[in-house]
Amino acid sequence: MLKEEPLGDASPSFYFRCRGEANTEKVLELARERALALGIEKMVVASETGRSALAALAAVKDIGIKLIVVTHWPATTWGPKGDIPIGLGRPEYARVKRFLEEHGAAVVQGTRPLAGIDRALGWAAPVPTTWVDKTLELFGPGTKIAVEAAVMATDAGAVAAGEEVVSLGGTFKGLDTALVVRTSHSGDLFARFAVLELVAKPRDPGRHLPEYEDAGWKGDLDPYYHPPKLEG
Numbered sequence: 001m002l003k004e005e006p007l008g009d010a011s012p013s014f015y016f017r018c019r020g021e022a023n024t025e026k027v028l029e030l031a032r033e034r035a036l037a038l039g040i041e042k043m044v045v046a047s048e049t050g051r052s053a054l055a056a057l058a059a060v061k062d063i064g065i066k067l068i069v070v071t072h073w074p075a076t077t078w079g080p081k082g083d084i085p086i087g088l089g090r091p092e093y094a095r096v097k098r099f100l101e102e103h104g105a106a107v108v109q110g111t112r113p114l115a116g117i118d119r120a121l122g123w124a125a126p127v128p129t130t131w132v133d134k135t136l137e138l139f140g141p142g143t144k145i146a147v148e149a150a151v152m153a154t155d156a157g158a159v160a161a162g163e164e165v166v167s168l169g170g171t172f173k174g175l176d177t178a179l180v181v182r183t184s185h186s187g188d189l190f191a192r193f194a195v196l197e198l199v200a201k202p203r204d205p206g207r208h209l210p211e212y213e214d215a216g217w218k219g220d221l222d223p224y225y226h227p228p229k230l231e232g
Helices: 021-038 051-060 091-102 117-121 128-136 141-155 186-192
Strands: 014-016 042-046 066-071 075-077 084-086 106-109 164-169 177-182 194-202
Touching: 014 021, 021 042, 021 051, 021 164, 021 177, 021 194, 042 051, 042 141, 051 066, 051 091, 066 141, 091 106, 117 128, 128 141, 141 164, 141 177, 141 186, 141 194
Parallel strands: 014 194, 042 066, 042 164, 066 106
Antiparallel strands: 075 084, 164 177, 177 194
């Protein structure tokens, strides 16, 4: 009979009571601890404005984990007080992007595998990426984003195909989900990509749009209308 070998300091998955930005600090703490326990060398973090990326940079500072920041193309998204600018390629985020890179992070921008050219037909169009997108959202938007970010990082060459990484995503803004994945290029998603561990996620994935109007979403959106302040 095969003997089971312990995988680091095994611990149960952590489930948040709410979704969204309010969970960023805790999910980074859990992701860092799991990466260290498993000897994982890279952390992938989805970040549209740099706030999650800066928090992750502080969390992995001086512990030997390489930070891969996956950002959105320059755009805007809805907010309670008007449109929020997103994408570290926007001019107002240039200092943030430069700061991350100067402190050892890699910043990746590319086409989202689940929001490519076929989504020009509409976000509810009956195309394969919609089916994948909605299936992953059964586990929550953060799970979908964490999977997508890991694939984007691999397609960009920042992560090797087959490498195990901790990948983090969130619901609307901030971070609330952490996975351990064996990543792949987008073309090999169903053949080679694997979600190995669920480190943390919101218990209730939520369905309401816009997300910030849902009572289950928690966070402070006021700072998101301006570039984050840099320290150090």
